[in-house]
Amino acid sequence: MSKTVWSVQDALTRGNHPRREPLTRPAAKGITARMMIFKIFRSDEWSDLRAKGATAGAPIDVSDGYVHFSTATQAAETAAKHFAGADGLMLLAVDADRLGDDLKWEISRGDQLFPHLYRDLRLEDVVWAQPLPLKDGVHQFPAGLEEASA
Numbered sequence: 001m002s003k004t005v006w007s008v009q010d011a012l013t014r015g016n017h018p019r020r021e022p023l024t025r026p027a028a029k030g031i032t033a034r035m036m037i038f039k040i041f042r043s044d045e046w047s048d049l050r051a052k053g054a055t056a057g058a059p060i061d062v063s064d065g066y067v068h069f070s071t072a073t074q075a076a077e078t079a080a081k082h083f084a085g086a087d088g089l090m091l092l093a094v095d096a097d098r099l100g101d102d103l104k105w106e107i108s109r110g111d112q113l114f115p116h117l118y119r120d121l122r123l124e125d126v127v128w129a130q131p132l133p134l135k136d137g138v139h140q141f142p143a144g145l146e147e148a149s150a
Helices: 008-014 041-050 059-062 071-082 094-100 147-148
Strands: 036-042 087-094 103-107 113-118 126-134
Touching: 036 041, 036 071, 041 087, 071 147, 087 094, 094 103, 094 113
Parallel strands: none
Antiparallel strands: 036 087, 087 126, 103 113
């Protein structure tokens, strides 16, 4: 017995009503959670992106040929390793799905998969940006970042 999956558009155009099912299979309903990935920029790099609308990234990104990103679980370690003691940082959130095939997941630090963008980062890619304050030498990430980004 095959299962029919109704879309909202089907229901509206045909007058049918989708079956009511628990949201345990959201992908079957066309509902997917957005996976946010994160870029840490210095204030001048963020200003440059806002002014120009696109950037090849920070100097390390330009050198490596792709824009480095981190997942929510990797972002604090990235800040500690590459931005220790740096003040005036911005945390940018980007919807990974919107980057399409230009986003590659590659093994990097600690044999973890990291997201790398093989094109310029565009201002329109940024879902939100906020300061990443430094308190007692530790960058303060938004509460609930990992849970909201999984």
